Amino acid sequence: MKVVKFGGSSLASGEQIRKVFDIVMADSERKIVVVSAPGKRYADDIKVTDLLIQCAEAFLEDKASKELEVELVLQRYQIITDELSLTSDIVNQIKRNLLAALNRDQTDRAQYIEAVKACGEDGLAQLVAAYFSFRGAKAHYVNPREAGLIVTSEPGNAQVLPESFAHLNRLKERPGIIIFPGFFGYSQSGEVFTFSRSGSDITGSILANAIQADLYENFTDVDAVYSVNPNFVEEPKEIKELTYREMRELSYAGFTVFHDEALIPAFRAGIPVQVKNTNNPQAPGTRIVSTRENANGPVVGIASDNGFCSLYMSKYLMNREVGFGRKVLNILEDLKITYEHVPSGIDDMSVVLRQDQLNPEVEQEILTRLKQELAVDEVKIEYDLALLMVVGEGMRRNVGTTARASKALADAEVNIEMINQGSSEVSMMFGVKVIEEKRAVKALYEEFFVRSEYITLR
């Protein structure tokens, strides 16, 4: 049995949904189909989830444009329905559900937005199920509440609760193909909560674990996971096979093609994940597994992400002060700030954070508390950093990878602000200024994928 997830780009139009139908019907093992909300049809298009967020905000603020915002959402479903020659019944049903969410109680703002956001996936799952039936397939929509997908009550950041897996396991006994909306579940008290953005990947992985699927197929709009972001380098090398650890590091560090939290449920059940292209299903794609046999050099991929800052502090004899690091992290915990890395020296320490967690007041509070409570000699925050992650299980066995990476960056005149060879042993992090991000990624790609191939060929 297989679980198949289709991303928003695979469901953005009637033409795309026809491809989805053909893919699912081509393999009778494809039992559960997880769908996202309609995504972008072209570069400047707006995803339905973003339209829904705008819509919820317009209702909360009682803006004059609120009816128009509803129309924009419904239009997307109407166009798809027309393209698939379905009757308007399905759009009327989607409209009723959306209006019910929009007209609900607004006391809890976050909860209100959650309920509206989930309408994107929920409506499209109903539409896709109607289309499959129209084409003569035995398929039906299943709601996550009815199926027992129970999650924590964290708006936009829900986590699956363990009891869900036993409930969802029963889905495999249902006849026909199940069309399941991704991205959200229900709390124990029955309220909708969504996963973090792009979280339909997580739903697919949870379902694959729950039914002990043989494979979790994740269909998107690229032929494979590439060794570097294809928006940075033209026609980058495809990755054939990756381990869960490598993929988790890469997706967390910027490979948006697969959600970083989506690997854990599949990994725990030992289910391989295959990333494939809806627009080119013949392409083999990328397989994510526990152990990898193909060892093509120490590095498998280079990811990058920006929007980070570094909180730097120094204090003479910091190394001898018991509890210094804990006190710094306590201050951040008090302010509910998460951190990414903590590179440190004898007398200094940096904490790398996502900078959207700071504002002038929070920044001032951190600086004041560090000076008053820890008596640091120097403290400063450096903004606009990009983190580059060089990933590969082969790095554990190879000597000199760090030297090669730093030389490549030096040759490209990229100033390295920070290096952290993490304890995971499969990754190495470089901090650079955001303006140098692309140049740095290209230099590393050249070093590990272009130059090394050239050398081997010769």
Ligand SMILES: Nc1ncnc2c1ncn2[C@@H]1O[C@H](COP(=O)(O)OP(=O)(O)O)[C@@H](O)[C@H]1O
């Ligand atoms: N290393 C990478 N390999 C492949 N795609 C990548 C990589 N890094 C970023 N991407 C981007 O991820 C996109 C697919 O993810 P996403 O847009 O979320 O798809 P979906 O709509 O299927 O959920 C690709 O079109 C590509 O631009």
Ligand SMILES: N[C@@H](CC(=O)OP(=O)(O)O)C(=O)O
């Ligand atoms: N529609 C949601 C969830 C999702 O997974 O979308 P996509 O498959 O288009 O990344 C979002 O935009 O966040």
